[in-house]
Amino acid sequence: MSETEAEIDVQFTGMLWAVRKKMDDDRLLQAGRDADLLEPMHEALLEFGSLWARLEARNGPRTxxxxxxxxxxxxxxxxxxxxxxxxxxxxxxxxxxxxxxxxxxxxxxxxxxxxxxxxxxxxxxxxxxxxxxxxxxxx
Structure with a gap:
């Protein structure tokens, strides 16, 4: 079952807010090497990449x-x-x-x-x- 454009757009917006929240976290700035903060950021970026791939697929061929x-x-x-x-x-x-x-x-x-x-x-x-x-x- 494919996702509708609206569902993907909602997920995309939610993901952007989640990544921004993690990036704005003062603890991340203070402890850039802290594994308990980097792991959630890494997971969020992987999820973001997956969502981006679905958006690209939705748009189809470009050239x-x-x-x-x-x-x-x-x-x-x-x-x-x-x-x-x-x-x-x-x-x-x-x-x-x-x-x-x-x-x-x-x-x-x-x-x-x-x-x-x-x-x-x-x-x-x-x-x-x-x-x-x-x-x-x-x-």
Missing amino acids: LDELADELKRNYLAAEARGEMAASIHLFGIQYARQLREVTPEAVLARADMKATYKTELRKGMKLAEYVRIKEIEPK
Whole structure:
């Protein structure tokens, strides 16, 4: 079960406050080598790193190459099921924000896919304003 953006944001904010509280602790400043203070700080930073990784995963691919690789991977996986157009629509929904920063044409060219698929990507981008992708069990 995936976490919603709001749940991750609440956890992220809580973690920031916890780290700040530990960093503001006068005892930490006075006894920087005190293991009983450094251990909780270390644990908080590990937890923060884990949360940061989940936030990064939520945001998906960031570069043109990452987007192209993800699109191609999704397309090839859908090809066996005959659901190529649907996979492109879903990609457009899922990564609409990132696709607006580059262009569908650039992603398709980098993925070595037909330029005519830009229409399908744009359909997905438009649908992103109205729908959310639900997680489903693999077939």
